[in-house]
Amino acid sequence: MSEQTKVAFSGTKEQEEKLIQVIEKHKGKDGALIPVLHEAQEIYGYLPIEVQEIISENLKISMSEIYGVVTFYTQFTTNPKGQYKIAVCLGTACYVKGSGIILDKIKEKLGIEVGECTPDGKYSIDATRCIGACGLAPVLTVNDDVYGRLTPDDVDGILEKYM
Numbered sequence: 078m079s080e081q082t083k084v085a086f087s088g089t090k091e092q093e094e095k096l097i098q099v100i101e102k103h104k105g106k107d108g109a110l111i112p113v114l115h116e117a118q119e120i121y122g123y124l125p126i127e128v129q130e131i132i133s134e135n136l137k138i139s140m141s142e143i144y145g146v147v148t149f150y151t152q153f154t155t156n157p158k159g160q161y162k163i164a165v166c167l168g169t170a171c172y173v174k175g176s177g178i179i180l181d182k183i184k185e186k187l188g189i190e191v192g193e194c195t196p197d198g199k200y201s202i203d204a205t206r207c208i209g210a211c212g213l214a215p216v217l218t219v220n221d222d223v224y225g226r227l228t229p230d231d232v233d234g235i236l237e238k239y240m
């Protein structure tokens with residue numbers, strides 16, 4: 078991960094209280110960690126180190142074990158999502174029509190990698206599988222907006238809409 082993608086943690090007291098309740102609900106049960114991590118990610122949107130520490134302390138599970146689980150399962154993320162979630166389809170139809178080049182251009186413009194978020198919290202980039210819009214390939218989405226039949230030259234105009 079590049080240095081500039083470190084977004085300051087800004088969890089609220091309410092979020093922490095909710096997390097503690099979740100931990101209390103699962104504490105002492107076999108396999109408590111995975112459901113706690115799922116619910117923690119729903120509360121915060123991601124699993125930063127600060128959240129992992131709260132879980133570690135309250136579930137009495139080591140940070141290394143928690144980190145191992147978080148990094149093993151692809152459904153968990155330690156990076157926040159941006160206000161604008163950009164997702165570029167890398168499914169076959171989109172890929173053969175150049176979505177990889179579009180993705181590279183977005184990464185270069187925003188200075189972040191796939192799975193990362195800009196330091197101001199505004200944009201994050203993900204690569205997705207087929208989203209069922211192959212007729213529009215290559216496709217990307219920004220939150221609920223879908224853009225299709227793209228060329229790399231369209232990238233600037235799309236990003237400008239969300240400035």
Ligand code: FES
Nearest residue numbers: 166168171207210
């Ligand atoms: S492969 Fe991209 S929408 Fe199907």
